[in-house]
Amino acid sequence: MSDPASHERLVEELARSLAPIRRLPGPGWRALVWSSAVLALGLLLLPLSDAAALQARLGVPDLRYAALGAILTSLAAAFAAFQSSVPGRSRAWALLPIPPLVLWIGVSGLGCLRAWLAPASNLAETGEMRGCFVFLMGVSLPLSVLLAMMLRRACPLNPSLTAALGGLAVAAAAAALLVPFHPHDATATDLAVHLAAVLIVVGLNGLLGGRFLEGTTGRRSVATAADTDP
Amino acid sequence: MxxxxxxxxxxxxxxxxxxxxxxxxxxxxxxxxxxxxxxxxxxxxxxxxxxxxxxxxxxxxxxxxxxxxxxxxxxxxxxxxxxxxxxxxxxxxxxxxxxxxxxxxxxxxxxxxxxxxxxxxxxxxxxxxEVHDRIAYEARADDGPLPGHDLDVRDRRRMVAEAVAHLPPGQREAIEHIALRELSLDEASLLTGRTKTALKVNFHRALKALRASLSSSKEGSDV
Structure with missing residues (x-):
């Protein structure tokens, strides 16, 4: 049954290897740091955007609210991901991104009606949509890597949930960063492309990020346990 | 609790x-x-x-x-x-x-x-x-102690330690040497410099006091 000697050995080993460690800042602060990196990336890309078109696009209420929804979703999902990476925090934080997500997806969905309501709208062409997709993926990659590295420093006990929330944060941030470069108004096909990109980013983060984060929580394999136990 | x-x-x-x-x-x-x-x-x-x-x-x-x-x-x-x-x-x-x-x-x-x-x-x-006798397997009681067994044992030790700590020094000494360290009267007498009779008297008084203090507290009644 209980094996106090091996516990004692492990405790001794851990105490011997103890080194002072810098306490992790709170989830709010870490989410803010990551969001600042997103903002920095946005500012870096800003000179490449068409400012006049951006201004005109932000004049349309549903596009404006969709951008706001994406930004809020990104912030909320990043905060929730950092919360879920700390043991003992409520899992209810995972629900935090839902209201802004509803705003983002809902208002973006209004764009679907644009083709019927305003036939004169500037609709997307296949080449442009491919450009959007590539942009979303290209921006998501560095943001995902940065977020995963930051999350790894804590102890995500539920790596898949943390990684999926991180993926949502990244996808929403990429969508928000796309706004200044979006060459056309939203349509159903456009929304589908964006949605596919978001799902791919969330899915990949959940799948790969989950495994990446799982290796950080100090779990040892059974083989290792058998080696160290008498 | x-x-x-x-x-x-x-x-x-x-x-x-x-x-x-x-x-x-x-x-x-x-x-x-x-x-x-x-x-x-x-x-x-x-x-x-x-x-x-x-x-x-x-x-x-x-x-x-x-x-x-x-x-x-x-x-x-x-x-x-x-x-x-x-x-x-x-x-x-x-x-x-x-x-x-x-x-x-x-x-x-x-x-x-x-x-x-x-x-x-x-x-x-x-x-x-591989299970040959499914019912026997499922009905078998866990050999290990009940949940919290170790903690209950420690809890009881704590209560005894508190009761012993409240004894007068002579009685505490007798309990410590004779009951807890399980020394003989001769060894305890040699260690403490007290006579065997004094140790015996102190020991019995300590037992009486402990019985009274542990049974008076509700938590101590099962010790």
Whole structure:
């Protein structure tokens, strides 16, 4: 049954290897740091955007609210991901991104009606949509890597949930960063492309990020346990 | 509230239990036991974050019975409990930077234990198992002690230690040498410089006093 000697050995080993460690800042602060990196990336890309078109696009209420929804979703999902990476925090934080997500997806969905309501709208062409997709993926990659590295420093006990929330944060941030470069108004096909990109980013983060984060929580394999136990 | 119940409800004074086990049972001041608790665990973890190996060692040792009780309460059985204890200790070590001393320690620990307990049960359920007599297998009682058994034992020791600490010095000395260290009257007499008769008298008075003090308290009635 209980094996106090091996516990004692492990405790001794851990105490011997103890080194002072810098306490992790709170989830709010870490989410803010990551969001600042997103903002920095946005500012870096800003000179490449068409400012006049951006201004005109932000004049349309549903596009404006969709951008706001994406930004809020990104912030909320990043905060929730950092919360879920700390043991003992409520899992209810995972629900935090839902209201802004509803705003983002809902208002973006209004764009679907644009083709019927305003036939004169500037609709997307296949080449442009491919450009959007590539942009979303290209921006998501560095943001995902940065977020995963930051999350790894804590102890995500539920790596898949943390990684999926991180993926949502990244996808929403990429969508928000796309706004200044979006060459056309939203349509159903456009929304589908964006949605596919978001799902791919969330899915990949959940799948790969989950495994990446799982290796950080100090779990040892059974083989290792058998080696160290008498 | 018993120690095992406290472990489950999150109000456990683990250091309190530990100090009884390691300290001199007769001479330990009762006050030091009452002052420890959740705050002590947070303080010990904070010290560990700052690199205090001694505090960390004590903290981890104190955590072992608590982890074990939490794992049992979660449904882990048999040798898997040891795996959960060790995995949890490793996770505590890995995740120690994520602990915020402004928050209580036990919810942080419980989250780790529960995750490791789930991992252990998943692992156990994947292991192939051949069962010839299904009903006998399912009806078999677990050989191990009940959940919180170790903690109950420590709880009782704590109460005895408190009662002994309140005895007059002569009686405490007699109980310490004759009952706790199991010395003979001759050896105890040699050590203390008292006569055997004095020791006997003190011993019997101490037993009477202990019986009275332990049976008077509600918690002490089962000791």
């Amino acid at each position: 018993s120690l095992a119940q406290a472990a489950h409800s999150g109000r456990l004074s683990v250091l309190q239990a530990r100090s009884v086990e390691t300290g001199s049972i007769a001479t330990m001041p009762a006050r030091s036991m009452a002052s420890s608790g959740e705050g002590s665990l947070s303080t010990a973890m904070q010290a560990a974050q700052n690199g205090d190996a001694a505090a960390y060692r004590t903290l981890l040792r104190d955590c072992v019975p608590v982890i074990s009780a939490m794992a049992r309460a979660k449904g882990v059985q048999g040798p898997s409990i040891d795996d959960v204890v060790q995995d949890t200790l490793l996770t505590i070590h890995r995740a120690r930077a994520s602990y915020d001393p402004a928050r209580p320690f036990l919810p942080w620990l419980r989250a780790i234990v529960q995750r490791r307990a789930i991992d252990a049960m998943r692992h156990a359920s994947r292991r192939p198992r």
